[in-house]
Amino acid sequence: MKIFREILWPVLAVIAAFFVGGIIILVLGDNPLTAYGLLLSSSFGSLRDVAWMLHYATPLIFTGLAVAVAFRCGLLNIGAEGQLYVAAFATAWVGIKFGGTAVNIFGKEENWSWFSLPWYVLVPLCMLAAMVAGGIWGAIPGILKAKFGSHEVINTIMLNFIAIALVGYLTQYHYKVPGDAIQQTAHIGEAAYIPRLNEFLPFITHDVPLNLAFLLALIMCGIVYVFLWKTKWGYELRAVGENPSAAEYGGISPKKQIIIAMTISGMLAGMVAIGEVLGTRHNFESGFSADWGFLGIAVALLGRNHPLGVLIAALFFGVLLRGEIFVDAFTSKVSKDLGWVLQAIIILFVACFQIYSKGPRTRGKV
Amino acid sequence: MEFLSIFTFALLFATIRSATPLIFAALGGLFSERSGVINIALEGLMLSGAFTAAVVTYQTGNPYFGMFAGIIAGGILAFIYAVACIKFEADQVVAGMAINFLMIGLPALISVGLYDSAGSTPQIDKLDKLPNYFNSVSLASIFAFAMVPIVWYVIYKTPFGLRLRAAGENPEAADSAGVNVIRLRYIGVVISGLLAAAGGAYLSIGQSSLFTKSMTAGRGFIALAALILAKWRPVQVMIACLFFGFTEAITVEIQSAPWAKINGEPVPIQFIEMIPYVLTIIVLAGFIGLSRAPKALGIPYRKES
Numbered sequence: 063m064k065i066f067r068e069i070l071w072p073v074l075a076v077i078a079a080f081f082v083g084g085i086i087i088l089v090l091g092d093n094p095l096t097a098y099g100l101l102l103s104s105s106f107g108s109l110r111d112v113a114w115m116l117h118y119a120t121p122l123i124f125t126g127l128a129v130a131v132a133f134r135c136g137l138l139n140i141g142a143e144g145q146l147y148v149a150a151f152a153t154a155w156v157g158i159k160f161g162g163t164a165v166n167i168f169g170k171e172e173n174w175s176w177f178s179l180p181w182y183v184l185v186p187l188c189m190l191a192a193m194v195a196g197g198i199w200g201a202i203p204g205i206l207k208a209k210f211g212s213h214e215v216i217n218t219i220m221l222n223f224i225a226i227a228l229v230g231y232l233t234q235y236h237y238k239v240p241g242d243a244i245q246q247t248a249h250i251g252e253a254a255y256i257p258r259l260n261e262f263l264p265f266i267t268h269d270v271p272l273n274l275a276f277l278l279a280l281i282m283c284g285i286v287y288v289f290l291w292k293t294k295w296g297y298e299l300r301a302v303g304e305n306p307s308a309a310e311y312g313g314i315s316p317k318k319q320i321i322i323a324m325t326i327s328g329m330l331a332g333m334v335a336i337g338e339v340l341g342t343r344h345n346f347e348s349g350f351s352a353d354w355g356f357l358g359i360a361v362a363l364l365g366r367n368h369p370l371g372v373l374i375a376a377l378f379f380g381v382l383l384r385g386e387i388f389v390d391a392f393t394s395k396v397s398k399d400l401g402w403v404l405q406a407i408i409i410l411f412v413a414c415f416q417i418y419s420k421g422p423r424t425r426g427k428v
Numbered sequence: 429m430e431f432l433s434i435f436t437f438a439l440l441f442a443t444i445r446s447a448t449p450l451i452f453a454a455l456g457g458l459f460s461e462r463s464g465v466i467n468i469a470l471e472g473l474m475l476s477g478a479f480t481a482a483v484v485t486y487q488t489g490n491p492y493f494g495m496f497a498g499i500i501a502g503g504i505l506a507f508i509y510a511v512a513c514i515k516f517e518a519d520q521v522v523a524g525m526a527i528n529f530l531m532i533g534l535p536a537l538i539s540v541g542l543y544d545s546a547g548s549t550p551q552i553d554k555l556d557k558l559p560n561y562f563n564s565v566s567l568a569s570i571f572a573f574a575m576v577p578i579v580w581y582v583i584y585k586t587p588f589g590l591r592l593r594a595a596g597e598n599p600e601a602a603d604s605a606g607v608n609v610i611r612l613r614y615i616g617v618v619i620s621g622l623l624a625a626a627g628g629a630y631l632s633i634g635q636s637s638l639f640t641k642s643m644t645a646g647r648g649f650i651a652l653a654a655l656i657l658a659k660w661r662p663v664q665v666m667i668a669c670l671f672f673g674f675t676e677a678i679t680v681e682i683q684s685a686p687w688a689k690i691n692g693e694p695v696p697i698q699f700i701e702m703i704p705y706v707l708t709i710i711v712l713a714g715f716i717g718l719s720r721a722p723k724a725l726g727i728p729y730r731k732e733s
Binding site for chain 1: 466468512516517518519520521522523525526527528529530532533534536537540541546645646649652653656696698699701702705706708709712713714716717721722725726
């Protein structure tokens with residue numbers, strides 16, 4: 063019965079979103095059934111389509127987990143976008159500096175690296191860079207809230223702007239291949255690449271960049287579950303989210319938990335870089351994120367801030383991200399921005415349905 | 429002392445221009461938050477005003493129609509937010525972000541439907557923009573500053589203001605004194621939508637001459653920071669907004685200042701763009717300890733029955 067109730071409201075939110083979205087599509091002069099049909103066929107038409115959909119869902123699993131962990135502590139992390147930007151740049155930096163020679167965008171061999179490390183050292187080092195950089199960027203608003211009481215929503219938004227400007231500067235002035243018109247860094251060395259799943263699974267064609275990061279995302283769902291519900295640290299973090307004053311009375315320091323939660327949240331958001339930089343694009347590019355950090359909020363809320371729910375919700379949004387390209391191309395008026403609208407409606411409905419079920423709420427006055 | 433050369437009348441006017449949307453939005457936020465409802469949706473409310481004003485001004489050629497329509501759009505959107513927060517007792521921060529996300533996507537969708545362009549609405553004729561006076565002070569700026577004493581009077585000197593503050597400080601006591609807390613909160617949130625949208629409309633038909641996607645660029649959040657900094661008081665809100673307006677205005681000046689060089693090269697634009705955001709974080713951290721929010725802010729009110 064409890065599980066039924068947990069699932070009922072998110073499902074209703076999705077239905078409501080598609081209903082409102084359908085009206086918008088209709089008003090714009092397209093057929094909602096055609097648009098929604100395209101969504102489904104582009105993700106489930108073939109095994110290749112499924113693989114693409116899983117590829118689109120991968121970053122959302124990480125950002126969804128990131129937002130969920132923070133939310134369990136009563137914090138809304140709107141900074142996952144900035145955290146994953148910083149992490150992606152850091153990951154690319156390690157891959158460039160320790161990856162040996164790489165072929166640049168003009169097809170020439172170039173050596174940007176100080177020295178080259180073997181893959182079994184370099185790949186873990188790159189992953190560590192992603193988590194440390196994301197963790198630091200997440201810790202900043204955590205510390206600001208714990209020490210000064212300034213609200214994480216304002217600070218994470220500001221840090222998003224700062225992160226994007228900062229890595230934009232580093233890319234443009236220091237790590238761009240001279241003559242490259244795109245705001246992107248040089249490529250990482252091949253030793254830093256992580257394998258794509260088409261190397262093991264013959265039914266996935268070579269154009270699908272689905273890579274090991276997807277499996278890592280699944281593992282992280284399990285780890286986050288164990289952390290939140292099977293460890294003392296997770297218990298303390300959730301206790302602060304449910305009732306900070308009761309937690310403090312019970313000997314838990316809410317300030318410490320806020321910093322821990324935001325750091326872990328930032329690390330999880332930063333792990334997006336593992337799949338995107340090491341598995342998919344092999345460099346950092348400004349604007350590489352399809353707003354994954356913000357989508358993570360909808361993913362976490364729709365998934366009831368539970369790792370299993372996050373996984374399911376991430377797959378759902380993976381279908382949207384995979385499909386919106388097709389909807390954009392094959393309908394006359396509906397653009398990719400429909401995703402923002404559906405996402406907003408889902409968040410709004412889930413937030414409204416909370417009145418009927420318990421769950422953590424954000425704390426603090428802004 | 430070369431850097432002092434940027435402190436000119438031009439900078440003063442630029443500060444007023446930059447502060448204008450912030451003052452509207454922050455004063456709007458004041459109504460909502462004084463009544464007890466967090467307003468993280470200011471960004472989205474501003475965008476709704478900016479978009480509607482740009483479209484209506486372009487279609488009618490009349491900026492006053494545009495401004496009016498923008499304000500109404502903000503009021504309607506704020507009402508939806510109010511229903512979520514007050515009737516459904518939604519998490520106010522979460523619901524506010526939903527409004528912000530909605531206003532990233534919806535204008536772009538409508539814009540494609542109307543003009544086949546998701547990025548922006550068509551350029552408004554120069555003559556159809558809100559008029560400027562005294563060498564580049566917009567009519568909207570004059571209204572923004574005029575709102576400050578009006579809001580002060582309404583909040584502190586009228587029975588409505590007293591009840592609004594009571595709803596945000598101690599709703600139970602206000603209720604037993606016969607104040608309709610729920611209704612006051614609806615009114616507070618809707619007023620915040622009207623004002624924030626006016627600020628947004630100024631951006632699209634006063635400062636600029638078209639709507640571009642997410643053109644508020646975090647101003648709704650900076651306005652919220654200004655409100656906190658000002659301890660939810662109107663005159664201090666104006667001062668805080670002037671400060672943040674100044675940080676934005678100065679970025680433009682620094683970009684063209686002859687002394688702002690590192691090794692003879694201009695300072696990278698990215699660092700200049702960061703200034704308002706970095707200062708917001710620092711100032712918020714430095715002053716929030718002195719601030720005291722309305723006691724019932726963010727707590728849904730349920731009438732005892």
